[in-house]
Amino acid sequence: MGFSTVAVMLFDEIPLFEASVPIAVFGERRSGLPDFDVRAVAAEGGPVRTDAGITLAAPHGLDAVDDADLVIVPTWRHPLGRPPAREALQALSRAHERGATVVALCLGTFVLAATGLLDGRTATTHWRYAPLLASTYPRIQVKPDVLYVDEGDILTSAGSAGGIDLCLHLVRRTYGPQTAGDIARSLVVPPHRAGGQAQYVDHPVPAPVDGDPLGETLDWALRHLDQEITVDALSTRALMSRRTFDRRFRQVTGTTPTQWLLHQRILHAQRLLETTREPIEQVARRVGFASAVTLRPHFRRQVGVSPTAYRETFGGPDAPNAARAADETRRAAPELA
Structure with a gap:
């Protein structure tokens, strides 16, 4: 079923960015996109004060x-x-009882948990607060390492960018990949990240600036994913010892170079499967795997489905044009944390 009226419940003392996420996604006004009726709701009455000291008149x-x-x-x-x-x-x-779809983004999961609607269900929230959610609400099966959880009528997401992912997932689920892709390009964000991906895997790339060898090295790696890239080669390019490179890399991205490289290859494979009709064997080689046989187990482990199943679900109808748009999006905003 589709949806047209979106109520965004704003509570006092909330972070401003996260509060704006669903309004930005569903409030997009452009020819060809659904015209959602987005309602900013003062959930506790009166003006809404954000944690930045800005007051909103919902x-x-x-x-x-x-x-x-x-x-x-x-x-x-x-x-x-x-x-x-x-x-x-x-x-x-009441909204859930009458059949509305109910969504909690980031710490909003704690509000939904307080209603009891998540009892006996699977949910997620920002990884930093997942243990607190699990201990406070033991009847919820908390998944701390995913971007979002879709249980049909109730959905929950991780923090910040995870909320954008979930909102785009809702659009994709209801209106198809083309509509979700159009909104994503307008926001200059990746059009789709599977909910089962780990929250902390999609690590940001430091902007390459003069005198920043690590940022320049990672930017180079993103542009050469079709080549064999070793961690030793990256550390050499960054003019660092292997030990220093590993330490700096983890400080900046939160993961190891090997894990980061693997995930970037899978992300690129997802984009190609969504936006082109290239054979999977060719997709594998374009993202740095020797063959489709080598790609498949890594893809299934990170995304949860095979490359073929992923393409059947998320491949858009206008692949060549979508591919060019996806490349433009990737260059403008390589990754979101």
């Missing part, structure tokens, strides 16, 4: 949730702070 009260097709809690104040207002929790429960 134009809607909780009554705007009552007939929304999609209800989103985009974020939450610190989980150990004061609890959400009872009226807001009741509005969420």
Whole structure:
């Protein structure tokens, strides 16, 4: 079923960026895109104060949730702070009971958990707070290492960029990959990242600036994924010893060079499968694997499905044009954390 009315519940003392994510995704106004009725709701009444000291005048009260097709809690104040207002929790429960899709992004999962709607379900949140979610709500099966969890009528996501991924996933699930891709290109973000991907794997690439050998090296690696690249070769290119390179790399990206390289290859394979009709054997070689046989186990391990199944699900109808747009998106914003 589609959705047209989106209620975004804003609580007091929330982070400004996360609060704006669903409004940015569903509020896009452009010919050819669905015209969503996006309602910013003051979930606790009155102006909404953000953690940056900026006050927002949300134009809607909780009554705007009552007939929304999609209800989103985009974020939450610190989980150990004061609890959400009872009226807001009741509005969420009523929305779910009448059949609305309910979504929690990042720390918003704590609000949804407080309603009891997540009991017996699988959910995620920002990895830093996943242990707290699991200990506070032991009836929830918490998955700390994924971008988002889709349980049909209830969906939850990791932090920041994970919220964008989930919103685009909802558009893709309901309106197809072309519409999701159009919105993603407008936002200059990757059009799709599978929910099963690890939160901490899609590591940011430091912007290559003069005098920054690590950033320049990683930028070079992204442009040469079809070649054999060793960690020793990268450390040499960065003019560092292997030990120094490994330490600096982990400081900047949070992972090892080998893990990062493997994931970048899989990400590039996903883009090619989404946006081209190239044989999988050729896709494998273009992203640095010797053959499709070598690609498949790594792809399945990270994405959760085979390359063929992924293409059948997410391959767009206008592959050549989509490929060019995806390349432009990747150059503009190589990765999001």
